[in-house]
Amino acid sequence: MxxxxxxxxxxxxxxxxxxxxxxxxxxxxxxxxxxxxxxxxxxxxxxxxxxxxxxxxxxxxxxxxxxxxxxxxxxxxxxxxxxxxxxxxxxxxxxxxxxAEHDLWHIIKHHRSSKQTKRFDCPRSMVKSLLYQILAGIHYLHCNWILHRDLKPANILVMGEGFERGRVKIGDMGFSRLFNCPLRPLADLDPVVVTFWYRSPELLLGARHYTKAIDIWAIGCIFSELLTYEPIFHCKQEDIKTNNPYHQDQLDRIFNVMGYPMEKDWEDIKKMPEYNNFAKDFKKSNYQNCSLAKYMEKHKIRSDSREFVLLTKLLIMDPLKRITTQQAMDDIYFKEDPKPTEDAFECFKDIPYPKRECxxxxxxxxxxxxxxxxxxxxxxxxxxxLHQPPDKRMRMNPTGPQQQANQPMNLMNQKQNDSNFNPQVHFNLHKIFKIINIKYAQNNNQRMFYNRNQSSNNLNQPHIHPDMMAQNQMQNQHQHPNQQHQQNHHQIGQQKNR
Incomplete structure (x- = not known):
């Protein structure tokens, strides 16, 4: 330049x-x-x-x-x-x-502390408005074939006083990806996604071809947390840094709440890459008295309530049977009074939640x-x-069971049938992510080719880093002559012994 x-x-x-x-x-x-x-x-x-x-x-x-x-x-x-x-x-x-002045993490934390002092509960109309806006934002992403992949309360922002008071804003798109036609399985590009407590069972069992159902599960976890002020699948986090998606403690926490997954309810569970570990570590008899209804009743959420029925549709073990964002938005829960509003804080004259602190x-x-x-x-x-696992495919359907029979084979037909799909947005994003993925694959292939050449050229030689080799040469140049003579004599003796 x-x-x-x-x-x-x-x-x-x-x-x-x-x-x-x-x-x-x-x-x-x-x-x-x-x-x-x-x-x-x-x-x-x-x-x-x-x-x-x-x-x-x-x-x-x-x-x-x-x-x-x-x-x-x-x-x-x-x-x-x-x-x-x-x-x-x-x-x-x-x-x-x-x-955005607020986020769901701070709002839930405020109600958790208020629950102990019995000051006030989160209004049900506010919960309904927050959930509906979250579903609307994720529905827009899914219509444009984008997975968020990191939904959690801290990433759900809420606007404070002003023009957009009480408006939900979904943030932190660093893990988001196009999922309609990736060059490689999503599990190869990012082996572990979604924050631990909001990770769906298929991810914990090593699913390599996952769909927007992982976002639906995370929304279900957030919905439960808004109702109870507690993370529904809270567990220890010692292994959160691991590259292996399988985690026994997190699955144990899910089964303690939801119950043991039956094969008739989740047909593809045997096709999961980590099914052998699952069958070895878990027994059906240990979770006979566990169910979502019992867990929610402890938090005073009745099993015949509208919010509980919607929650059960969001938290389904089988990703194929999990409802879509559109189906959730059309649920009768949102049709009954009080109806969801654009201002989630409409029930408050003054927003009762503390502002962000520096x-x-x-x-x-x-x-x-x-x-x-x-x-x-x-x-x-x-x-x-450097060490990519082999491809393992499983049956996955991004739509719910009601739409499975009528699902069009052509992806573009399905996109055009949805009024929220923007073809120009999808075309631009597809070009950008294709370039990123191609560059990713080229760099990986070059690295693997270099490693293979190095290993073949130095098959019978120990691997020495170039910096270490140069350092050894410098040390040899400054060694005392007697030391060099002793080293040479020692090497000659070793050759004779061989």
Whole structure:
């Protein structure tokens, strides 16, 4: 690039620190970056924004996914990406979003503490409005053949006072993927997805070809948490960092709530890659008295209520029998009064939930642990690229049982039949993800070819890193002559013995 043009471009490019004031306003810290509350320095725009700084230097794969998706998507219940700032001097990437004052994690936490003091419960009309908006946002993604793959209360944002008061915004699209025609099985690209407590049984049993049913299961978990203020499948997290999707403790927690999965209810369970481990570790007799109805009755949710009936349709073991977002939105639960509203806080004159608090800039123990988790996950992804498991297929149908018989064979026909499908959005996203996947496959093939050549050339030689070899040569040059003579004499003696 021409040096003068580069310097001119650098002078003309707006820097995020020149446009926004966000120092000492950090409001969140995740595995993939920091989040700051920001305001424009010129004072002309009084709105508040959210600035997400991507962890590390340069554009990561997660950042590329999130930017590529959010640039093409537009829906009232999906977070809006306003601008992307690239900082060349320190290779930082900043994403500018609309600011949401609340999220479901903090709302549920507030009610959990209020439950102990018996101050007030979460109004049922608010729960209904929150759930309906979540379903509407995920329905928009699914209509455009996008899986979110990381639904949890912390990623469900809710707008505070203002024009969009009480509006749900689905955020954190870093794990999202197109699922209609991937170049490789989704399990190869990301072996472990969805936060632990919200991971569906088919993922825990190693399903390699999964569908939008994994998002439906996560929505069911969030719905239960809104009703009871407790994570329904809470379990220990010692093995959350593992690359192996199978986890005995998490499955045990699911069966303690839902009961043991019967083969007549889940026909494809025997086709799961981890079925042998499942059959060895679990016995039907241990879960005879377990059911979702008994669990919810402990939290004062009757089994004949409308919310319980909808919950049972969302939390079905067999992914083929799990209902779709459209079927859930058409459920009678949303037809009865009080009906869902665009403002989830309509039942409150003043929003009773605390606003976001700024956290110190210095790294806490939680931040350090999150940073370690990120490095560990990155290392596991590199190891997984070098050792890909063989393909294992299973019967999967993205629609529910009522639509299975009438499902069109042509994907484009199915897309055109849905009014929410946007062909231009799907075409642009398909091109972007195809380029990313092709580059991913090329890099992996080059790495495997290099490893095979290295192993064949050095079959009978121990592997020595080039840096270590150079270091040994430097040490040999500075050795004392007597030491070199002793080493040579020792090597000659070993050759004679052989």
């Amino acid at each position: 021409d040096l003068d043009f580069k310097e001119q471009l650098e002078r003309e490019r707006k820097k995020v620190e020149d446009v926004f004031d966000f120092k000492n306003w950090k409001i969140g810290r995740g595995t993939y970056g920091h989040v700051y509350k920001a305001k424009k320095k010129d004072g002309l725009d009084t709105r508040e924004f959210a600035l997400k700084q991507i962890e590390g230097s340069g554009l990561s794969t997660s950042a590329c996914r999130e930017i590529a998706l959010l640039r093409e998507l537009k829906h009232p219940n999906v977070i809006t990406l306003l601008k992307v700032f690239l900082s060349h001097h320190d290779r930082k990437v900043w994403l500018l979003f609309e600011f 956290i110190p800039e210095e790294e806490s123990d939680h931040d350090k642990e999150a940073h370690k988790n990120q490095q560990h996950m990155h290392h596991q992804q590199q190891q997984h690229q």
